[in-house]
Amino acid sequence: xxxxxxxxxxxxxxxxxxxxxxxxxxxxxxxxxxxxxxxxxxxxxxxxxxxxxxxxxxxxxxxxxxxxxxxxxxxxxxxxxxxxxxxxxxxxxxxxxxxxxxxxxxxxxxxxxxxxxxxxxxxxxxxxxxxxxxxxxxxxxxxxxxxxxxxxxxxxxxxxxxxxxxxxxxxxxxxxxxxxxxx
Numbered sequence: 001x002x003x004x005x006x007x008x009x010x011x012x013x014x015x016x017x018x019x020x021x022x023x024x025x026x027x028x029x030x031x032x033x034x035x036x037x038x039x040x041x042x043x044x045x046x047x048x049x050x051x052x053x054x055x056x057x058x059x060x061x062x063x064x065x066x067x068x069x070x071x072x073x074x075x076x077x078x079x080x081x082x083x084x085x086x087x088x089x090x091x092x093x094x095x096x097x098x099x100x101x102x103x104x105x106x107x108x109x110x111x112x113x114x115x116x117x118x119x120x121x122x123x124x125x126x127x128x129x130x131x132x133x134x135x136x137x138x139x140x141x142x143x144x145x146x147x148x149x150x151x152x153x154x155x156x157x158x159x160x161x162x163x164x165x166x167x168x169x170x171x172x173x174x175x176x177x178x179x180x181x182x183x
Contacts (some may be wrong), residue, residue, distance in 0.1 A: 018059035018142035019043050019150050027151045028158050039158065045152040050146055054170070055111070055180035056080070058146060060139040066130040070122050073114040078138035079180065081112045084133040089123045096133065097123075110180045145174035 021036060024043055051057055051176055056079025070089075075081060084106055088096040103120040107113045114134065116122075123131075142150060152171050155166050 017043055017047060019047060019147070019154070024151070024154050028155050035158075038161070039154075042154050042157040043150075046150045047142070047155065048049040049153060049167075050149055050175060050178075051077075054146065054173050055182070057139045058142040060137060062135070062137050065134045065136070067134075068129050069174065070087075070115055070116065070132055072121040073116075073132065073134070074136075075114070075136065076182065078112065079110070079140045080138060081106060082109060082139060083169065084114070084134065084136050086106040087132070087162070089115065090126050090128050090130065091123065091134050092126050094128065111182065124136040129181060140178070144177065146178045149174040170171065 017040075021039055021043065025031075025037055026143060028039075030039070046118070047058055055077055057063075058079075060082060062085075062156070063078060084101070086166075087099040087101075087104060089099060091097055099116075102117075104114050104116045107115055140146075149167070149171055152174075153167060154169070
């Protein structure tokens with residue numbers, strides 16, 4: 001099954017980085033605010049790198065995943081699902097139709113998945129590549145090894161801004177407990 005995902009932008013809902021600038025500044029021993037803009041950028045970069053390595057999201061984030069079929073709807077790359085806000089399917093004219101939460105269940109494994117109940121009948125086939133979409137909120141706390149990894153990565157990116165090194169093997173192992181393994 002082909003899986004596409006993109007960030008879902010919801011009006012009035014802002015993402016807050018789970019790693020604060022104050023914590024990063026303290027870790028890097030930065031006393032002034034001269035570097036704050038750069039520091040915010042590398043905090044985001046470090047979080048995104050750790051998310052990619054772990055297959056999960058840190059902090060509360062809103063996403064839309066779209067699928068080309070209804071079978072085996074795995075919510076890959078999300079981590080812990082906080083809430084499914086909407087599940088929809090596409091009809092022949094291209095419009096999206098809501099699927100009632102009474103028609104499916106969220107299986108909170110890692111990765112999570114959606115199972116449709118037997119009372120739900122798959123809609124008629126349509127000629128669109130995106131047939132099903134799921135809007136959700138997901139995220140995990142940035143703690144333990146993931147927090148340590150992010151602090152070390154931020155410090156490394158800050159100190160080596162011209163040629164940032166790849167994370168060391170030691171750093172990479174800090175994320176082992178947070179990784180989602182796909183079978």
